[in-house]
Amino acid sequence: xxxxxxxxxxxxxxxxxxxxxxxxxxxxxxxxxxxxxxxxxxxxxxxxxxxxxxxxxxxxxxxxxxxxxxxxxxxxxxxxxxxxxxxxxxxxxxxxxxxxxxxxxxxxxxxxxxxxxxxxxxxxxxxxxxxxxxxxxxxxxxxxxxxxxxxxxxxxxxxxxxxxxxxxxxxxxxxxxxxxxxxxxxxxxxxxxxxxxxxxxxxxx
Numbered sequence: 001x002x003x004x005x006x007x008x009x010x011x012x013x014x015x016x017x018x019x020x021x022x023x024x025x026x027x028x029x030x031x032x033x034x035x036x037x038x039x040x041x042x043x044x045x046x047x048x049x050x051x052x053x054x055x056x057x058x059x060x061x062x063x064x065x066x067x068x069x070x071x072x073x074x075x076x077x078x079x080x081x082x083x084x085x086x087x088x089x090x091x092x093x094x095x096x097x098x099x100x101x102x103x104x105x106x107x108x109x110x111x112x113x114x115x116x117x118x119x120x121x122x123x124x125x126x127x128x129x130x131x132x133x134x135x136x137x138x139x140x141x142x143x144x145x146x147x148x149x150x151x152x153x154x155x156x157x158x159x160x161x162x163x164x165x166x167x168x169x170x171x172x173x174x175x176x177x178x179x180x181x182x183x184x185x186x187x188x189x190x191x192x193x194x195x196x197x198x199x200x201x202x203x204x205x
Contacts, residue, residue, distance in 0.1 A: 032044075032045075033045070033057050035057065035058050035059040035062055036056045036057055036058055037058055037059070037062040040058075040059060040062060042059035042060075042061070042062075043059055044057030044058050044059055045057065045059070045060075046058050046059070046060065046063035048063060048066050048067075048070070050070070051072070151191060151192060151195040153166070160204070160205045163196075163199060163204065163205040164205055167192070167196045167205070170192050171189065171192065171193070174186075174188060174189040174192065175189060
């Protein structure tokens, strides 16, 4: 709307001839990333998971082939493979050696510093408690070790390398990722893992 020189309000109507050829420019469609497999022109929409920083994207067929043939453990030592398998199964939870608990130790020390612990200037009760604890701990460790050896079908005379090798074979046969997806032995697998961790924490393997 505008005013002419006579003071009359005039409504402005758009002339069709100026708008007939007006077109809205479409947004640029994002270019599809091609599959990184040599010679394949399909859309590379699936990223391959590798240990390196390099990123590779494959189509559905080639990501399936990649996952089937890719060996995640390539270049890793036997010990690293076993540690990874243990971590994957127990969910990367923190562990400590048998007979020790950092949280319990912290609160015990805190109680002493706070003055709430029993006053024993010559540590007579503390020494008795420590020796009693050590005796109980040794007995407990011995029983646990015996059970662990029995579960892994080994004895205390078995070498560390033999135990690690046998453990790897057992894990491979029981783990769903390496036995065709059978998870019926999951409870036994956890027991084997626990037994190995026990022996390892005590320096037996």
